[in-house]
Amino acid sequence: MIGEIINVALIDPMTNLLVILNNVLWGSFGLAVIAFTILVRLLTFPLTLRQLKQTRAMQALQPVVQELQKKYTDPKRRQEEMMKAYREAGINPLGCLGPLVLQMPFLIGIFYAVRRTLAISPEALDDLSGHLYSWSYIQNAIPLEESFLGLNLAGSSILMVALVGVSTWAQTKTTVTVATDDRARTQQQMMQWLLPVMFMFFSFGFPSGVSLYWVVTSFVGVIFNVVTYGFPLLRIPSLVAPPAPRPAAAITANSDASGGDRPRPVRELRTSAHGTRRGKRKNRRRRA
Numbered sequence: 001m002i003g004e005i006i007n008v009a010l011i012d013p014m015t016n017l018l019v020i021l022n023n024v025l026w027g028s029f030g031l032a033v034i035a036f037t038i039l040v041r042l043l044t045f046p047l048t049l050r051q052l053k054q055t056r057a058m059q060a061l062q063p064v065v066q067e068l069q070k071k072y073t074d075p076k077r078r079q080e081e082m083m084k085a086y087r088e089a090g091i092n093p094l095g096c097l098g099p100l101v102l103q104m105p106f107l108i109g110i111f112y113a114v115r116r117t118l119a120i121s122p123e124a125l126d127d128l129s130g131h132l133y134s135w136s137y138i139q140n141a142i143p144l145e146e147s148f149l150g151l152n153l154a155g156s157s158i159l160m161v162a163l164v165g166v167s168t169w170a171q172t173k174t175t176v177t178v179a180t181d182d183r184a185r186t187q188q189q190m191m192q193w194l195l196p197v198m199f200m201f202f203s204f205g206f207p208s209g210v211s212l213y214w215v216v217t218s219f220v221g222v223i224f225n226v227v228t229y230g231f232p233l234l235r236i237p238s239l240v241a242p243p244a245p246r247p248a249a250a251i252t253a254n255s256d257a258s259g260g261d262r263p264r265p266v267r268e269l270r271t272s273a274h275g276t277r278r279g280k281r282k283n284r285r286r287r288a
Contacts, residue, residue: 010105012131014113019138022145030148033114033209037216040106045224052228057091064089110213118209119143120154146209153209160211164203167218168196174225 014036021032041048064085072078086092119125125143132138146154172192203211 006105006109007131010109011112011116014109015117015128015131016133016138018113018117019132019141019144023137023141027145028148029117029144029146029153029209030151030212033153033212034216037110037213038220040110041217041220044106048224049228052224054091056228057089061085061089061091107217110217111210114210114213115207117144118146118154118207120207148212151208153212154207156204156206157208157211160208160215161200161203163215164211164218165196165200167215167222168199169193171218171221171225172196174222174229
């Protein structure tokens with residue numbers, strides 16, 4: 001039931017849009033995949049931008065988080081102070097996951113739409129016909145041209161496998177992730193190489209049209225990352241200003257690890273200082 005709803009509401013419209021783009025772009029399914037991937041990434045750009053900004057804000061707050069981790073030995077108290085720091089900085093720790101979760105159905109839908117539209121077998125072609133709208137402009141376009149720049153989009157290609165690895169590495173390299181300790185940083189460095197190898201392995205069994213989709217969406221992701229974070233390796237500055245982190249003392253409220261007394265507020269200090277000066281004046285008058 002759920003699979004049928006996803007087919008009708010998401011994958012079928014994407015499949016028909018791919019066929020329409022194929023017709024508009026001179027019968028080139030490769031250009032249709034590229035245009036379709038960029039179009040979807042642009043439509044989901046507000047979600048992507050929100051995710052990137054949340055990640056960058058959490059990165060800017062890391063000095064404060066590390067200060068709290070050193071200061072509080074009690075895990076419960078440390079977690080409370082960290083959540084307080086996130087709230088005062090206007091950051092939702094799960095904010096970078098929400099947009100990603102919302103984008104996942106679109107990314108999965110694109111994958112299945114591209115794979116279905118290629119129709120690499122007679123059975124697949126018959127299945128594709130059952131998912132196309134009853135519009136002659138779409139129906140008459142089947143079967144689609146599988147060749148693009150000398151590549152057979154319906155079959156696997158070593159060149160596309162290599163491009164999948166390069167594009168995945170570039171996206172992970174330009175993605176800023178939040179690491180709170182050395183162990184997390186080591187895992188992130190491993191993932192920078194593990195993810196490209198893993199996706200290259202998967203792409204051996206995928207049609208080149210699906211690999212083309214992944215290469216395009218990865219390079220679009222690289223552009224988004226460079227615009228948001230910059231790219232120090234190429235000396236490309238960020239176009240989005242990072243949020244100014246608040247001082248650690250202001251967020252931790254100057255309390256000790258054992259929950260000791262906090263220093264008096266600024267107003268109290270001013271009152272005390274004022275009272276001291278007033279007392280000195282009275283003593284001078286008495287002596288006079």
